[in-house]
Amino acid sequence: MSEEPNRIDRRKALKLGAFGALAAGGLATPLPALATPAYTSAVEPRPADWALRWNPSPAVDKLQAFEGLEDDRSGSHKGVKHIHALADHWRFDMHTRDRDGSDRQRNESKGMRSGGTLHKIQEGQTWRITYQTYIPSALTATTKFSHIFQMKVQDVGGPLITMTLRERNGPKIEMLTLRDDDSNTVHSPVPLTPLQNKWIDIEFEVKAVNSGGYVRWVIKDGGRVVQDYRTTAVDMWRNKNYLRPKWGIYRSIESAGLKDCYQLIRGYKGYILQ
Template sequence: MNNPLNRRRALALGAGVAGALAVGTTPASAATWQLRWSPTPSADGLNAFEGLEDDRADSHTDVKHIYVEGDHYRFDMHTRDRDGDDRQRNESKGMRSGSTLHKINKDQTWRIAYQAYWPSSLTATTKFTHIFQMKVQDVGGPLWTLTPRQKSKPTLTVLTLRDDDSNTEHTLADWTPLQNKWIDVEWEFKASNSGGYLRWVIRNGSTTVVDGRTTAVDLWRDINYLRPKWGIYRSIESSGLQNTYQLIRNYKAYQLV
């Protein structure tokens, strides 16, 4: 390096590297999934939710239908329970961590995952039986639902809402093979009128039962924020209704930021 020419070349190279770094060659940060909500039943209890809709009509007084049971949350439904003349509803709504209420706002992308246990007594019905809903806070009907329906055979479906307020029914899988075991459920979605999408994944152990996606869905209303609901919401206008329940554990909600 005693050669003056070599020294000049080294200085020029160093200046070039420094100049390149100074001009903003640092890559932009890629979007990542950040965990927002992961309640522990024993510690958080029912405070994990924004609120409960537990026998609002007082049809089954002095009975709690939503409660912690071991490592999971339990949602009971009895044939006598009512939420209006023709339906039943025992659901939790929203996501809360301590004093923080997690709101799903316009154009945000979220992933919500959990494990569900659906017993044989939770029968597919000819009318609606929703075991998950995504709704606008305190306004209107659901943007999508997870719904076991009695067709030619019991079938798990997703009902999505389109821009014209019509519903599209997506067939996911046979219902019976998914019962009496823990099933992984995952939703990924962008809460938008334009450019929104919904993806659903159902896994039975290591087997992916279905992995579907649609953009033909309206996932925003310019009114309030979105919030998920879990439990059982069903019509009484179907035969074969039984006392039943749904178990949920390992809730997790991530936001893409």
């Protein structure tokens, strides 16, 4: 009779599992320690808090997925279109002869549109934008600017955040942010070459406010997290209009070794935090 309670306790421990048995005081074996997450914030939003607002299809929405295009605005390459919606991705072409002014090139899309709805990033909102990009070897890092993503105030001033390909002790992907005094800060560059000639995942998370604004930047190569970086060293609101992302190629011609090149993008998604 004296052993029966022990049998019951063991049954309870097995039924509850390790966690339940610990709570009941029945097992002394500790649970394995949880790994520290790569990124945490003061209030980490649950996935259910994010509402999908933008998820265009290149086959259906085509170039209407964007608010607008900036394709050879100076007419330097007559009769040639540089931004294309293909079966399952968008393609942004750049040729060495293309010009957007005397010293630079620009073939970019801007903004997010679903059907007739234009999605504007307004003051106080938090957005998460994800997509996959393919950067070929011909799209090289340069000694001057070579941007492949920007977040700008609508038609006002320079970009608040920028992803750029820069030759700095080797080819790098860099994120730049714009501060209140209009100075740029370079954040945690990662090597470019291992990420070329394959599809990689990009994620930007932005909170559009003057005080307490932030940007989070994530790069994944397959299942490997290459970069997961968060900074508040950025002015994420300029008290004008609205914010909108831009994709494509915008680069200086004042670098050696420029080539005809392209960038591919697929799987655009835009979420708003509710």
